[in-house]
Amino acid sequence: MDKMIKNATLSFNGKTIDLPIMQPTVGPEVIDIRKLYGQGDVFTYDPGFTSTAACDSAITYIDGDKGELLYRGYPIEQLAEKSHFLEVCYLLLYGELPDEGQMKDFEARVTNHTMVHEQMHYFFRGFRRDSHPMATMVGVVGAMSAFYHDSTDINDPWQREVAAIRMIAKLPTIAAMAYKYSLGQPFVYPKNSLDYPSNFLHMCFAVPCEDYVVDPILSKAMDRIMMLHADHEQNASTSTVRLAGSSGANPFACVAAGIACLWGPAHGGANQACLEMLREIGTVENIPDAIRRAKDKSDPFRLMGFGHRVYKNFDPRAKVMKESADEVLDLLGIHNNETLKVAKELERIALEDEYFVEKKLYPNVDFYSGIILEAMGFPTSMFTPIFAVSRTVGWISQWKEMIGDPTQKIGRPRQLYIGQTRRDYTDLAKR
Ligand code: CMC
Numbered sequence: 001m002d003k004m005i006k007n008a009t010l011s012f013n014g015k016t017i018d019l020p021i022m023q024p025t026v027g028p029e030v031i032d033i034r035k036l037y038g039q040g041d042v043f044t045y046d047p048g049f050t051s052t053a054a055c056d057s058a059i060t061y062i063d064g065d066k067g068e069l070l071y072r073g074y075p076i077e078q079l080a081e082k083s084h085f086l087e088v089c090y091l092l093l094y095g096e097l098p099d100e101g102q103m104k105d106f107e108a109r110v111t112n113h114t115m116v117h118e119q120m121h122y123f124f125r126g127f128r129r130d131s132h133p134m135a136t137m138v139g140v141v142g143a144m145s146a147f148y149h150d151s152t153d154i155n156d157p158w159q160r161e162v163a164a165i166r167m168i169a170k171l172p173t174i175a176a177m178a179y180k181y182s183l184g185q186p187f188v189y190p191k192n193s194l195d196y197p198s199n200f201l202h203m204c205f206a207v208p209c210e211d212y213v214v215d216p217i218l219s220k221a222m223d224r225i226m227m228l229h230a231d232h233e234q235n236a237s238t239s240t241v242r243l244a245g246s247s248g249a250n251p252f253a254c255v256a257a258g259i260a261c262l263w264g265p266a267h268g269g270a271n272q273a274c275l276e277m278l279r280e281i282g283t284v285e286n287i288p289d290a291i292r293r294a295k296d297k298s299d300p301f302r303l304m305g306f307g308h309r310v311y312k313n314f315d316p317r318a319k320v321m322k323e324s325a326d327e328v329l330d331l332l333g334i335h336n337n338e339t340l341k342v343a344k345e346l347e348r349i350a351l352e353d354e355y356f357v358e359k360k361l362y363p364n365v366d367f368y369s370g371i372i373l374e375a376m377g378f379p380t381s382m383f384t385p386i387f388a389v390s391r392t393v394g395w396i397s398q399w400k401e402m403i404g405d406p407t408q409k410i411g412r413p414r415q416l417y418i419g420q421t422r423r424d425y426t427d428l429a430k431r
Pocket of ligand 1: 266
């Protein structure tokens with residue numbers, strides 16, 4: 001398909017420049033400004049990339065107005081109902097749903113890589129016990145390139161493939177180890193007879209002195225959390241992975257960079273921040289004050305778990321997650337806890353309040369995922385590591401797509417310089 005079929009014309013400073021308009025399969029057209037600096041000696045200005053497409057991608061599509069999320073064209077609601085996380089991993093990585101044989105082969109490849117190098121256990125022991133698990137993960141995943149240097153040559157497709165499988169397989173093990181380490185409990189080795197989400201729950205909650213049987217409802221809820229977080233096109237952490245990878249850095253280093261970015265409270269850290277906020281609000285009586293603070297421009301307080309850069313109607317992941325939250329809370333018989341009451345009331349008020357309705361601030365996926373994870377017994381510090389485990393496949397799929405793109409260049413944004421113009425150095429005695 002010819003991606004450039006018409007032009008936009010830009011006139012300024014007595015110049016007229018024709019800019020090709022690129023056609024997507026769906027979504028907004030994109031004005032190609034690559035020649036703008038060469039022909040017009042100007043840059044464009046777009047902090048936060050609110051109107052800038054930085055790459056071509058065929059992986060994930062979001063329509064923020066419709067509240068639609070598609071992985072390789074498939075709606076997230078259908079995948080959440082009919083598929084499972086490892087099948088979604090295959091879909092994101094390779095572009096199509098697997099047949100039976102392909103699925104079995106993929107599952108076997110992932111399962112064979114779940115254990116980490118034994119030396120990594122000693123590496124973990126270098127961290128303080130009270131480290132945040134995300135801090136440990138940034139370090140350990142970055143260090144994977146030291147443990148698995150036979151899969152760091154980005155020019156070798158086979159090594160790229162092995163690195164991808166290793167990361168999908170080992171991130172749950174690493175996240176569970178970070179958790180166990182923070183508790184002072186022994187690491188639990190992966191159990192390959194279990195499916196992917198059950199294996200993760202087992203590594204987190206089993207102890208050597210007791211049997212631990214994974215409840216299928218909790219395993220299904222974990223699988224859904226993973227599916228719903230698996231990819232989200234060019235979000236901050238994915239763009240970080242792409243930018244890091246654009247210099248030719250190895251995939252483990254790039255994913256470590258993605259984990260670091262994800263940690264922030266405006267991105268993956270929102271699930272932890274949201275639960276902490278619900279606890280801080282404490283009781284339903286305190287909600288009006290929280291709402292007042294959220295609206296007050298002079299107060300930095302925001303309602304965590306509300307709003308989204310792209311979804312301006314509703315977050316389709318939040319709908320599915322809400323159903324899962326109800327299932328998990330029913331199973332565990334949690335109906336009356338104070339945090340849940342605050343969450344439900346806050347959701348009700350925010351959906352009716354003029355400020356939130358007008359600004360289209362709906363509960364996002366993190367509002368509900370925190371509630372589920374807390375009910376399962378995870379401490380808030382594990383919420384973002386679980387997001388990182390789930391998003392790894394998205395990061396690695398986007399990284400692979402970028403490496404395979406012959407037009408790919410090192411990412412190098414420009415700037416609007418507002419500092420001093422050239423001036424001469426003043427000797428210390430004269431300042
Ligand atoms: N509480 C109160 N006001 C808000 C909130 C909020 N959570 N989010 C946005 N606003 C207001 C904001 O003050 C602004 O008002 P005004 O137009 O009067 O200045 C308006 O809504 C637009 O906000 P923005 O900051 O320009 O929007 P953004 O697209 O840059 O930010 C966001 C998106 C997700 C960072 C923001 O909504 C936020 O901080 N939400 C809370 C954190 C959160 O839950 N993040 C998780 C996102 S979902 C997981 C993921 O994909 O990473």
